[in-house]
Amino acid sequence: MREPARVHPISPAPVQVQPKPPRSERQTHGVRAGRLALVFVVGAALWMLPRPATVDPRAWQLLAIFVATVVGIIAKPIPMGAMAIAGIAAALATRTLTLAEALSGFANATVWLVVAAFCFATGFIKTGLGTRIAYHLITLFGRSPLGLGYSLVMSDFMLASAVPSNAARAGGVMAPILRSICKTAIEEDPVRGRQTSAFLTAMAYQGTVVTTAVLVTGSVANLLALEFAAAQGVAITWSGWAQAAIVPGLVSYAVVPFIVRLLCPPGVFKTPEAPSAARAALARMGPMKRGEWLMGLVSLGVLTAWVLGTRLGLDNTASALIAIAALLVTGVLTWDDVISEHETWNTLVWFATLVMMATFLGNLGLIKWFSAEVGAAFGGVGWLTGFIGLCVTYYYVHYFFASNTAHVSAMYAPFLAVALALGSPPIVAALVFGYLNGLSAAVTHYGNASAPILFGGGHVPLATWWKVGGVVSVANLAIWLTVGSVWWRTLGLW
Numbered sequence: 001m002r003e004p005a006r007v008h009p010i011s012p013a014p015v016q017v018q019p020k021p022p023r024s025e026r027q028t029h030g031v032r033a034g035r036l037a038l039v040f041v042v043g044a045a046l047w048m049l050p051r052p053a054t055v056d057p058r059a060w061q062l063l064a065i066f067v068a069t070v071v072g073i074i075a076k077p078i079p080m081g082a083m084a085i086a087g088i089a090a091a092l093a094t095r096t097l098t099l100a101e102a103l104s105g106f107a108n109a110t111v112w113l114v115v116a117a118f119c120f121a122t123g124f125i126k127t128g129l130g131t132r133i134a135y136h137l138i139t140l141f142g143r144s145p146l147g148l149g150y151s152l153v154m155s156d157f158m159l160a161s162a163v164p165s166n167a168a169r170a171g172g173v174m175a176p177i178l179r180s181i182c183k184t185a186i187e188e189d190p191v192r193g194r195q196t197s198a199f200l201t202a203m204a205y206q207g208t209v210v211t212t213a214v215l216v217t218g219s220v221a222n223l224l225a226l227e228f229a230a231a232q233g234v235a236i237t238w239s240g241w242a243q244a245a246i247v248p249g250l251v252s253y254a255v256v257p258f259i260v261r262l263l264c265p266p267g268v269f270k271t272p273e274a275p276s277a278a279r280a281a282l283a284r285m286g287p288m289k290r291g292e293w294l295m296g297l298v299s300l301g302v303l304t305a306w307v308l309g310t311r312l313g314l315d316n317t318a319s320a321l322i323a324i325a326a327l328l329v330t331g332v333l334t335w336d337d338v339i340s341e342h343e344t345w346n347t348l349v350w351f352a353t354l355v356m357m358a359t360f361l362g363n364l365g366l367i368k369w370f371s372a373e374v375g376a377a378f379g380g381v382g383w384l385t386g387f388i389g390l391c392v393t394y395y396y397v398h399y400f401f402a403s404n405t406a407h408v409s410a411m412y413a414p415f416l417a418v419a420l421a422l423g424s425p426p427i428v429a430a431l432v433f434g435y436l437n438g439l440s441a442a443v444t445h446y447g448n449a450s451a452p453i454l455f456g457g458g459h460v461p462l463a464t465w466w467k468v469g470g471v472v473s474v475a476n477l478a479i480w481l482t483v484g485s486v487w488w489r490t491l492g493l494w
Contacts, residue, residue: 035077043068043090052369059364061096066357073350074406081346084353097360105356106348109317110227114164114220114351116320118344120299121163123333127291130159130169134177135278135285142274145196145266149257152178152200153207157214162299164217165343166208170450174204175457181274182459192267197459199266202468205454206256206442210476212404213438214249216241219448220347221404222434227355228413229430231362232420236430238306238316244431244491248484252439252476259475263468264460291332298323298332354409361413370417383423388481390419394433395477398440404448408437425494432480439476443469 046064051057069087073080091097105111124130134155141147141154152174159169182197212218216226216238226236305312305319327333338344361367394415401407412433419429441447445455445465455465488494 032075032077035075036072038075039068039072039077039083042071055366055369056364058096059361059366059369061094062091062357062360062364063366065090065094065096066354066361069353069357070406070409073354073409074401079346081349084350087353087357091357101360102356105352105354105359108227108352108355108359109315110223111348111352111355113317113320114223115344115348116317116324117162117164117217117220118168118341118347119324119327119333119338120302120320121165121168122337122341122344123295123327124159124163124299125168126337127289127295127332128285129288129292129295130155130163131177132282132285132288132292133158134174135282138177138278139275139282142278145199146203146257146261148181148274149200149203149207149260152204153211153253153257156204156208157211160211160215160218161303162217164220164223165449166212166219167449167453170204170208170453174208175453178204178454179457182457189267194459195265195267197457198461198464199261199264201454201457201459202264202465203257203260205451206260206468206472207253208450208454209439209442209448209472210249210252210256212441212448213252213435213480214242214245219404219438220351221408221437224351224354224405224408225412225430225434225437228358228408229416229434231358231413232367232416232426232430234416234426234430236427236434240427241431241434244484244488244493245435247487248435248480251479251483255475255479256472259472260468263471264464294330294332295327298326301326358413367413367417370414370421372421381422383419386422387419387424387429390415390422391432391436391481392477395436395440395473396443398437398447399443401447404437404441407440412437428485428488428494431488431493432484435480435484436477439480440473442473442476445469 043064046067047061051060065087068090069083072078072083072086077083078086088102091102092099134151137151137154138148141151156166156169156174160166163169178200181200182193186193186197212222216222216236222241226241229236302319302323305314305323306316324333324338328335328338394411397411398407401410416429416433419433420426438448441451443466445451445462447469460468485494
């Protein structure tokens with residue numbers, strides 16, 4: 001009888017910065033004229049539609065510009081940041097907004113919290129602390145494929161508390177380690193090694209999907225959702241999001257890996273050498289360096305400040321900026337590290353633009369008008385029935401989106417407005433749409449930014465990926481709408 005496939009020593013994952021697209025894509029992308037024309041047509045069509053008498057003219061004009069900008073962010077005729085600048089320019093050229101109003105998004109606290117969080121991502125990856133955490137978890141739990149999978153999931157969870165980019169976590173930490181494990185497993189036994197590699201990849205991704213929902217900092221899209229909710233009068237804190245998510249999140253963490261193992265079973269059931277291989281990799285990395293210690297201490301400090309922010313009287317963004325200053329002053333990060341991360345500044349531009357437009361749509365009364373109109377239209381539908389229908393629709397429409405951010409940008413605000421108009425509990429509605437946005441990425445190999453990175457390893461056939469994603473999506477939806485609702489009732493949220 002053949003010996004079980006073994007996992008040989010793991011090569012240390014290279015310390016690398018956040019993955020960047022090819023140089024040609026980072027510069028101009030060119031202009032996709034057909035898609036740009038679509039953006040213009042959508043905006044012009046909305047602009048020319050008859051304006052309801054009770055709606056402020058500026059609100060109607062801004063709606064047209066906002067929708068056109070979102071369509072542009074989804075269709076990408078030009079890069080996202082450039083599309084956002086075009087939206088600001090349109091608002092200024094049409095005198096829909098003043099210069100001070102158009103630029104007000106760049107003074108938003110949450111926008112700068114996102115910038116700070118991206119800097120944390122750079123620090124974790126540059127110092128190698130994220131990789132070291134993952135190896136330590138493998139030494140503790142890596143004696144089986146299931147344990148190895150949980151090690152990757154736990155690594156992602158721990159990093160997500162300060163790194164809001166699942167692409168950075170997947171590309172900078174998980175993918176290199178996963179690639180090394182899969183390579184040695186396949187070399188030992190091509191058939192069973194490939195099966196184990198497929199299982200580990202699928203589990204790592206589905207775990208990332210759950211983490212994206214559990215923590216506000218699991219994805220930049222969550223922070224955008226918080227701003228859209230605030231524009232409709234629903235305030236959600238970092239700790240409030242986590243407290244409401246923890247119970248359904250733990251159930252998902254417990255159930256999802258077993259679904260993945262059932263539908264995409266590993267080829268081996270024990271990997272006894274993985275912990276010793278991880279220890280060998282840690283030995284090659286050497287003892288923790290000064291940068292890792294400082295990165296860990298600063299991270300613990302900022303997390304403590306976020307949790308105790310209300311008692312300390314310290315804003316979350318202020319805590320994050322103080323922490324980034326500490327990393328710069330101590331040399332953990334250099335200024336070149338910060339300014340060279342183009343994705344940070346790209347996110348600053350489009351995030352600030354969308355937040356600004358959403359804020360003024362609320363200030364100018366459009367959201368209030370929309371809610372009243374929809375509430376009247378759904379007057380005969382109970383809030384619970386309507387809310388469940390909205391949740392299922394919002395969840396599975398993600399098949400048409402290639403990112404959580406695009407999904408939130410296009411659909412979060414109107415769906416929340418409809419839910420509130422139906423009489424849904426405000427805090428529950430705002431949280432649920434935020435959670436479902438992250439969980440909905442389970443279904444496809446392009447559902448969020450980490451999906452193409454992990455799918456691109458080539459270990460999971462497309463049909464298997466969609467089969468696992470389809471079943472996991474149903475399980476997550478059921479868990480969060482049942483277990484979650486009981487937990488939220490216990491917390492007094494509805």
